[in-house]
Amino acid sequence: MADRPILFSGPMIQALLDGRKTQTRRVLRIPKGFTVENLAESNPGYYSGMPGDASSWGDNFADDGGPMSLWELASLSFAAGDRLWVRETWSHTGDGVFEIHQARIAPTGRVIYAATPAPDAPHAKYWPSIHMPREFSRLTLTVSDVRVERLGDISEADAIAEGATCRLECSGCMGRYPGWSMDWSAVDKPSRFARNGGVLSECDISHGTPVAAFAGFINELHDPRWNLKGDGIFGQNPWVVALTFTVAKANIDALPKSEAA
Numbered sequence: 001m002a003d004r005p006i007l008f009s010g011p012m013i014q015a016l017l018d019g020r021k022t023q024t025r026r027v028l029r030i031p032k033g034f035t036v037e038n039l040a041e042s043n044p045g046y047y048s049g050m051p052g053d054a055s056s057w058g059d060n061f062a063d064d065g066g067p068m069s070l071w072e073l074a075s076l077s078f079a080a081g082d083r084l085w086v087r088e089t090w091s092h093t094g095d096g097v098f099e100i101h102q103a104r105i106a107p108t109g110r111v112i113y114a115a116t117p118a119p120d121a122p123h124a125k126y127w128p129s130i131h132m133p134r135e136f137s138r139l140t141l142t143v144s145d146v147r148v149e150r151l152g153d154i155s156e157a158d159a160i161a162e163g164a165t166c167r168l169e170c171s172g173c174m175g176r177y178p179g180w181s182m183d184w185s186a187v188d189k190p191s192r193f194a195r196n197g198g199v200l201s202e203c204d205i206s207h208g209t210p211v212a213a214f215a216g217f218i219n220e221l222h223d224p225r226w227n228l229k230g231d232g233i234f235g236q237n238p239w240v241v242a243l244t245f246t247v248a249k250a251n252i253d254a255l256p257k258s259e260a261a
Helices: 010-018 070-075 100-105 156-162 210-222 232-236
Strands: 003-007 023-027 035-037 059-061 067-069 083-087 090-092 111-113 140-150 165-171 177-181 239-248
Touching: 023 156, 070 140, 090 100, 156 210, 177 210, 210 232
Parallel strands: 003 083
Antiparallel strands: 023 239, 035 059, 059 067, 083 140, 090 111, 140 239, 165 177
C-alpha cells in the first residue's frame, strides 16, 4: 500500500462530495521505446480477453525485446489498498496570504475550495490543484480494484460510477427522453451554443447514454477544442488504468490507515 496524490477537476470533486463517483480512469503512460500489442486480439484462441485475465491485457515490448505486461506497468502507479489524497483547486482566506508557503503557516483564515462556493471570499485567488499541499486535502480515496483496459471499453455501469447522472425529458426529439451528463452546472448559464440563443438548457448539454456523457466530458477535459481536431481522447481509445475506490471526506493524515482501507 502507498499514499499518492491524485488530481480531479471541479465537477468531479463535486461528484465525489455527493457520493456519485466511485471510479476514475487515468491514461496509462507507455514508456518511450516501448510498443504495445493487444494479446487478446493478436492471439484470441489463447488469450481470453477477460478483465480478470492479466495476460490478456496486452504487453509492452521494449527495444531489446523484453516484455512487461500492462498490468505490471499499471502496478507501478496504483494498487489495491493504496490511499489517494485528492488535490483540487484551492485558496486560503488568511490575512496577508498571497503565496502558497504563506498559506501553510497562516495563523488566521481557512482553506477554501473552488468546487465549494465561499460567499465570504468573493475575490479569492485560487491556486491550481497541482499545487495543493497534502495537509489541505479534504478527500481521501482508498483503492479497492485496479483494472487495465481500453478507454472505450467503459460500460454503462462504469460511466455511472464515474459520475454520470440522468435527468428526465431532456434528450432526443423534443426532449422527450432521459438525458445523461457528467456535469449539469452549465445549465442556465449564457452560451452561444444555447438552442434558444440565450442560456443553456438541460437539452443543450445532455447525451443519450451514460457512456456518451462520459466520452463528451473526458474529451472536453483533455482538450476544450477537441472537436476541431478529430475524435478526441475517447476516439483515440488509449490504454487506461481503471480505479474503483471508496471515498472518505477527511484529510488522509486524519484517518487511521485501517479506517481509510
